[in-house]
Amino acid sequence: MSDAAATLDTNASVKAVPVSARRTVCYQFDTTASKAKTLALPYLVVIDGKIQNGGKARTLDISRQIKLNVATGSKVALYLNSDVHPNSRQYPVYEVEVGEHDVLVNIVEKKGQFSDLKPVVGKPEFRPSNSRVACYQASLTGNIWQMVSHRYTEAEANSLMPDETPAVVRDAVCSIYRGLPGAMLKIANHKNKDTGALVVQFQRSGNAEENIKNCSLMKDVLPRTHPCAFAALFSAACTVGIDEILVTSTWRPMHGSILHRAGLGLDITTIRDADGKVQINREGLTEPGQSKNPNVSDLEKDLYTQSQKASKAKDNKSSNDSSELLNKWKAQVEKSDPKLMRKLREALGKEKSIKQIFDPWYMEVNTNNGQIVANAQITSNEKIHDNHLHLTIWEHNIYE
Numbered sequence: 001m002s003d004a005a006a007t008l009d010t011n012a013s014v015k016a017v018p019v020s021a022r023r024t025v026c027y028q029f030d031t032t033a034s035k036a037k038t039l040a041l042p043y044l045v046v047i048d049g050k051i052q053n054g055g056k057a058r059t060l061d062i063s064r065q066i067k068l069n070v071a072t073g074s075k076v077a078l079y080l081n082s083d084v085h086p087n088s089r090q091y092p093v094y095e096v097e098v099g100e101h102d103v104l105v106n107i108v109e110k111k112g113q114f115s116d117l118k119p120v121v122g123k124p125e126f127r128p129s130n131s132r133v134a135c136y137q138a139s140l141t142g143n144i145w146q147m148v149s150h151r152y153t154e155a156e157a158n159s160l161m162p163d164e165t166p167a168v169v170r171d172a173v174c175s176i177y178r179g180l181p182g183a184m185l186k187i188a189n190h191k192n193k194d195t196g197a198l199v200v201q202f203q204r205s206g207n208a209e210e211n212i213k214n215c216s217l218m219k220d221v222l223p224r225t226h227p228c229a230f231a232a233l234f235s236a237a238c239t240v241g242i243d244e245i246l247v248t249s250t251w252r253p254m255h256g257s258i259l260h261r262a263g264l265g266l267d268i269t270t271i272r273d274a275d276g277k278v279q280i281n282r283e284g285l286t287e288p289g290q291s292k293n294p295n296v297s298d299l300e301k302d303l304y305t306q307s308q309k310a311s312k313a314k315d316n317k318s319s320n321d322s323s324e325l326l327n328k329w330k331a332q333v334e335k336s337d338p339k340l341m342r343k344l345r346e347a348l349g350k351e352k353s354i355k356q357i358f359d360p361w362y363m364e365v366n367t368n369n370g371q372i373v374a375n376a377q378i379t380s381n382e383k384i385h386d387n388h389l390h391l392t393i394w395e396h397n398i399y400e
Ligand SMILES: [Zn+2]
Pocket: 249, 260, 265, 266, 267, 389, 390, 391
């Protein structure tokens, strides 16, 4: 290159190139009100009407923050919970228009009935300590949880259920989304030798009622639960000839893990067949003294306590004793597992929609890898499931 070519042309005019200014936007969530400090809430970001991340939902991590960098003038909003599903996305919430300042939106979960509070950010405030940031306050109430929890229609239920769903089960599940007249469902089933039917009872949803005004179990709660959860449970229950089943929790807005809040979980406490009732409960295994629970024998409690003690000791002899005692305890778990419970668990494991099966006897975190462990009531997930059967279904478009 010659020197001449590198010389700036003195006649060139100065041209202004517009560089749009960028601002940071931070959504910050506080879900401690429902004792779920690290709640893995599914979300999608929408900027100027465009869904980000190729439409793939993320989940809120332990930072509790969604941090973005956007052009000044952008409008930012979120899809939350089961509303992230491509077939839902009805309610963009907490929309904010980004002006000259960086933005912080502080969203705090609030228990109780606050039907007047909407998912909006209101007016910004500026803190003297950092006047460059526009701070907004917003609430996450039971009504807002209800809004961002998809309510399935009968047509959706019908198309979501697996093809192999028996016709009687399909009809029963559809009736839930049409609106049940009462908290009960009767499914004709020839495998029930004594009654010829499976009766499903639904317990009132205390958590939804406490946090949503005029909340109806039949209209608001049951249809926010994924149809495949009901289809899998009823199909398995029919296969093993269950006469009666008590479903204690389905969708619920402000309690426990995201699975129930996103409508992907079901809880069952009682099952019955011609041979009798099974109370799905093994509370008291870890408590000292004699057993008060018919599903936990004194021998099992003794072996459990000894194996736990030995597992805490550090020497080699104790570790050998510990594994021997642990195996003896596991044999007692197997022995106490009611026949009907075992049959139901196995039938549920064969349902393609089911991802997780947790109960007081056994825990299966992922039905795809087939690993089932005895419930030792040590981890918080094990402890929670000492008094009911929980099912989670697969729905990659909401939560993985
Ligand atoms: Zn559950």
